[in-house]
Amino acid sequence: MxxxxxxxxxxxxxxxxxxxxxxxxxxxxxxxxxxxxxxxxxxxxxxxxxxxxxxxxxxxxxxxxxxxxxxxxxxxxxxARTQARFGPVRIAYRDPRKLGVDRFLALVAAHARAQGPALVCGVGTALTIDLIDAEGRHLGGRIAPSPTLMREVLHARAPQLPEDGGRYTEFADDTEDALASGCEGAGIALVARSLDEARARLGEEPALFVHGGGSQDLIDHLPNATGVATLVLEGLAQWAAVETAA
The missing domain is CATH 3.30.420.40 (ATPase, nucleotide binding domain)
Incomplete structure (x- = not known):
C-alpha cells in the first residue's frame, strides 16, 4: 500500500x-x-x-x-488529532484538544525513542517544551516565541533592527551578533532552565530531543541534545499504525 x-x-x-x-x-x-x-x-x-x-x-x-x-x-x-491517551502516553492537558497535534506526536515518538524520561523541544514559529516521564506521563510544558519569531517581531516594531544575520556570541560587539545572541540565547536559556527543573522533579536526567526548522541554532549550544528532524513524522507513523489496525 x-x-x-x-x-x-x-x-x-x-x-x-x-x-x-x-x-x-x-x-x-x-x-x-x-x-x-x-x-x-x-x-x-x-x-x-x-x-x-x-x-x-x-x-x-x-x-x-x-x-x-x-x-x-x-x-x-x-x-491525526491529539488524544488524552495513546498507548502508554498520557497527556497532561485537561482538554487534550488544546495541545497541538505536533506536540502530541513528538511526545509519542520521544517516549518510544528514549525508553525513559524525555524533554521534547520544538523550534518552529513557536518554541515548545514538553516533559514526559519514563512511564509515558506528560508532565506539561511551555510555549514561547522562537528565536526566529523574536527577530521578526523586533524588526516589525523597529525596522532598523535587521530581521536576520549575525552569529551567536556571549557578548556581541555589533547589532547583528547582539540580536542573534539575545534571541537564540533566550531560547537556549529556557531549554536549560526546563532541563534543570525536569532533573529536580524526576531525580534523573531526561533525554533531550530537539526538532523543527530552527532547531540547529539551539542544538549547537545544548550539550547532550539529540536533533531529530522527523520526530513529528515518527509519532505520526505510530499513530497511523494504530489507526490502520483499528
Whole structure:
C-alpha cells in the first residue's frame, strides 16, 4: 500500500513515505504558501497515493489548500488529532484538544525513542517544551516565541533592527551578533532552565530531543541534545499504525 505522512506546521510542510506500515522514509520539506503548495506537491509526490496521514497546526486556509491537493491524488486522507491517551502516553492537558497535534506526536515518538524520561523541544514559529516521564506521563510544558519569531517581531516594531544575520556570541560587539545572541540565547536559556527543573522533579536526567526548522541554532549550544528532524513524522507513523489496525 502506498502511504505518506504529512506534517503541516506554520512554517513548513514536511512529508515522507510510510515504509512497512511503521517506518518513516526519506523526508522532504516543501514550500507551503497557499498559492503554491499544490504545485510543490505535484512536483515532489507520486501521482497516486492510497492513503495520506496528516498532522496539521497550520491556519485554516493553508490546511484546506493542502487537503485539496491531497484529495486530487489520494484514495483516503486520515487526519491525526491529539488524544488524552495513546498507548502508554498520557497527556497532561485537561482538554487534550488544546495541545497541538505536533506536540502530541513528538511526545509519542520521544517516549518510544528514549525508553525513559524525555524533554521534547520544538523550534518552529513557536518554541515548545514538553516533559514526559519514563512511564509515558506528560508532565506539561511551555510555549514561547522562537528565536526566529523574536527577530521578526523586533524588526516589525523597529525596522532598523535587521530581521536576520549575525552569529551567536556571549557578548556581541555589533547589532547583528547582539540580536542573534539575545534571541537564540533566550531560547537556549529556557531549554536549560526546563532541563534543570525536569532533573529536580524526576531525580534523573531526561533525554533531550530537539526538532523543527530552527532547531540547529539551539542544538549547537545544548550539550547532550539529540536533533531529530522527523520526530513529528515518527509519532505520526505510530499513530497511523494504530489507526490502520483499528
Amino acid at each position: 502506498s502511504a505518506w505522512l504529512f506534517d503541516l506546521g506554520n512554517t513548513r510542510l514536511k512529508c515522507a513515505p510510510l515504509l512497512d506500515g511503521a517506518r518513516v522514509g526519506e523526508a522532504i520539506a516543501l514550500p507551503h504558501r497557499e498559492e503554491d503548495v499544490a504545485a510543490a506537491m505535484a512536483q515532489h509526490l507520486p501521482d497516486r497515493i492510497e492513503v495520506a496521514y496528516l498532522a496539521s497546526v497550520a491556519q485554516p486556509g493553508l490546511r484546506v489548500a493542502v487537503l485539496q491537493a491531497l484529495a486530487a491524488r489520494c484514495g483516503r486522507i486520515s487526519i
